[in-house]
Amino acid sequence: MFSPLISRRRSIRKFTDRPLSTEIVGQLKEAVLRAPSSRGRNPWQFVLVTDREVLGRLGEARAHSSQFLAGAALAVVICADPNKADTWIEDCAIAATYLQLAAEDLGLGSCWCQIRMREHADGRSAADFVRELLNIPDSLEVTAIIGIGYPGEKKAGHSRNSLPWNKLHIERFGEQG
Numbered sequence: 001m002f003s004p005l006i007s008r009r010r011s012i013r014k015f016t017d018r019p020l021s022t023e024i025v026g027q028l029k030e031a032v033l034r035a036p037s038s039r040g041r042n043p044w045q046f047v048l049v050t051d052r053e054v055l056g057r058l059g060e061a062r063a064h065s066s067q068f069l070a071g072a073a074l075a076v077v078i079c080a081d082p083n084k085a086d087t088w089i090e091d092c093a094i095a096a097t098y099l100q101l102a103a104e105d106l107g108l109g110s111c112w113c114q115i116r117m118r119e120h121a122d123g124r125s126a127a128d129f130v131r132e133l134l135n136i137p138d139s140l141e142v143t144a145i146i147g148i149g150y151p152g153e154k155k156a157g158h159s160r161n162s163l164p165w166n167k168l169h170i171e172r173f174g175e176q177g
């Protein structure tokens with residue numbers, strides 16, 4: 001059921017040591033490839049990382065906001081070729097969302113790590129750091145990394161009352177209905 005799934009989803013940054021089975025990873029792979037993209041151009045590429053040492057290095061991509069990746073069972077690095085579609089950023093964001101919702105559906109936790117437009121500690125872009133680490137061609141932009149694993153922390157879903165209802169405008173901007 002979609003509605004309870006999105007009601008309980010939260011960003012999970014702590015994971016248990018339990019590895020993901022081949023079957024679970026297979027379901028995540030299929031889900032991300034089912035993401036729609038503008039004109040079906042599929043400008044994205046996904047690098048799946050499970051090697052503990054490489055996960056640790058990915059955790060260093062940014063000074064603070066990427067550390068949780070070191071404890072993930074799987075990191076999915078999302079990149080795209082901007083020459084394939086001018087909607088590459090949107091296409092990557094949708095794929096990331098598909099992945100996170102599929103993870104939730106499988107009883108996993110996940111969190112987005114922003115790479116595009118972010119810096120590595122040494123002043124290089126975080127994207128350059130990730131590209132070099134994973135041998136990703138220069139022609140591809142790295143947008144985000146989704147860290148996934150069995151949840152090692154519990155978080156309540158956002159309550160209905162806490163949702164920013166004032167962001168909704170009925171018929172015209174500023175009318176809350």
Ligand SMILES: Cc1cc2nc3c(=O)[nH]c(=O)nc-3n(C[C@H](O)[C@H](O)[C@H](O)COP(=O)(O)O)c2cc1C
Nearest residue numbers: 009010011012013065066068111112113114115158
């Ligand atoms: C575009 C985007 C970029 C994000 N970047 C990061 C990040 O770099 N590191 C991180 O720990 N969380 C990141 N997050 C997770 C958000 O901080 C999180 O979704 C937000 O605080 C709301 O919390 P919730 O997901 O638990 O509802 C990102 C989320 C989005 C959608």
